[in-house]
Amino acid sequence: MRAAVYHGPEDVRIEDVPQRPLGATDVRIGVAACGICGSDLHEYRSGPMLIPEERPHPITGATLPLVMGHEFAGEVIECGADVSGVEPGDRVTVNPILYCGDCRYCDRGAYHLCSSGGFLGLTGRGGFAETAVVSADSVVKLPDGVDYAGGALIEPLSVAVHAIRQSGLQLGDTVAVLGAGPIGLAVVAAARAAGARTIVASEPQPDRRELAVEFGADVAVDPTTDDAVDVVRDHTDGGADVAFEVAGIEATFNQAIRATAKNGTVAAVGIFEDDVTMGARTAIPGERAVVGTLGYEGGPLAALDFKRTLALLERGAFDPSTFVTARIGLDEIVEAGFEALLDGGEHVKVLVEP
Numbered sequence: 038m039r040a041a042v043y044h045g046p047e048d049v050r051i052e053d054v055p056q057r058p059l060g061a062t063d064v065r066i067g068v069a070a071c072g073i074c075g076s077d078l079h080e081y082r083s084g085p086m087l088i089p090e091e092r093p094h095p096i097t098g099a100t101l102p103l104v105m106g107h108e109f110a111g112e113v114i115e116c117g118a119d120v121s122g123v124e125p126g127d128r129v130t131v132n133p134i135l136y137c138g139d140c141r142y143c144d145r146g147a148y149h150l151c152s153s154g155g156f157l158g159l160t161g162r163g164g165f166a167e168t169a170v171v172s173a174d175s176v177v178k179l180p181d182g183v184d185y186a187g188g189a190l191i192e193p194l195s196v197a198v199h200a201i202r203q204s205g206l207q208l209g210d211t212v213a214v215l216g217a218g219p220i221g222l223a224v225v226a227a228a229r230a231a232g233a234r235t236i237v238a239s240e241p242q243p244d245r246r247e248l249a250v251e252f253g254a255d256v257a258v259d260p261t262t263d264d265a266v267d268v269v270r271d272h273t274d275g276g277a278d279v280a281f282e283v284a285g286i287e288a289t290f291n292q293a294i295r296a297t298a299k300n301g302t303v304a305a306v307g308i309f310e311d312d313v314t315m316g317a318r319t320a321i322p323g324e325r326a327v328v329g330t331l332g333y334e335g336g337p338l339a340a341l342d343f344k345r346t347l348a349l350l351e352r353g354a355f356d357p358s359t360f361v362t363a364r365i366g367l368d369e370i371v372e373a374g375f376e377a378l379l380d381g382g383e384h385v386k387v388l389v390e391p
């Protein structure tokens with residue numbers, strides 16, 4: 038079967054790879070759609086970071102070269118002997134979290150924080166392929182009203198849903214969102230659905246600012262021409278109750294701290310490539326909390342955040358048609374996928390349809 042295989046930075050090849058054998062508790066999925074994520078772009082541009090280069094991943098044994106893609110949905114085409122509750126023909130999305138089941142975090146159900154955990158498509162074979170083999174407990178059935186494009190969006194949207202819950206956002210809170218890429222936009226929509234009163238988004242790209250307003254932001258500020266912190270303070274009586282950092286860089290992290298009211302919460306959603314210096318003089322005397330948030334619940338709890346997100350998608354809190362800006366074939370993944378997204382421009386989410 039054909040797959041997009043990562044060999045190294047700027048070296049992703051479309052290759053014929055053998056299908057993986059099906060374990061007793063696995064299902065084989067005909068992949069219908071798989072989204073390209075910011076973390077895929079990090080790996081493509083400057084990886085391997087999460088992708089194991091030499092030391093095989095402790096759970097999957099995977100090393101380079103590796104089939105990428107972790108935001109995918111498709112049809113179940115084959116089930117292992119011990120699989121129940123899922124059958125061929127089922128339309129599903131996949132929770133890509135890998136876990137050991139045996140560490141202190143897995144013991145308490147925090148599978149997404151597993152000591153040796155990982156993700157399909159980064160530390161195990163993923164969904165930029167005609168078919169994928171996944172553990173049956175990682176699939177979540179799609180309701181009739183959700184198509185495969187919506188199914189492929191459940192993973193990134195769940196990051197936002199999980200972030201809202203981690204942040205402790207309350208009905209009527211004021212919110213700042215620093216960075217309005219795909220996850221930032223999802224955070225805006227999720228914060229709106231969660232009953233935020235005022236949402237101020239900050240984003241340098243003009244088309245993404247427009248989308249932020251479409252998704253529920255009251256104000257979208259350009260941080261290259263205006264002081265994002267001042268604008269947040271102006272609209273939130275001096276500081277937001279909750280600020281979401283969704284860029285993973287020092288500037289926005291410290292903006293998030295300064296944009297937050299005393300007693301407020303900074304929810305750090307972005308993935309940091311480098312360590313940053315934190316504005317502790319502001320954060321600490323104001324009794325602000327800085328909360329890390331990573332992904333969504335996984336493993337045996339794979340359906341928990343995913344079903345919350347599916348329910349929100351079904352009732353229109355997220356509109357897949359505004360997220361998905363291009364649908365491309367596997368062959369086009371480098372030029373029309375990775376390169377197009379890295380060029381910036383008007384893309385939000387590019388879906389690969391193998």
Ligand SMILES: [Zn+2]
Binds near residue numbers: 074075076107108193
């Ligand atoms: Zn992702």
Ligand SMILES: [Zn+2]
Binds near residue numbers: 140142154
């Ligand atoms: Zn574990």
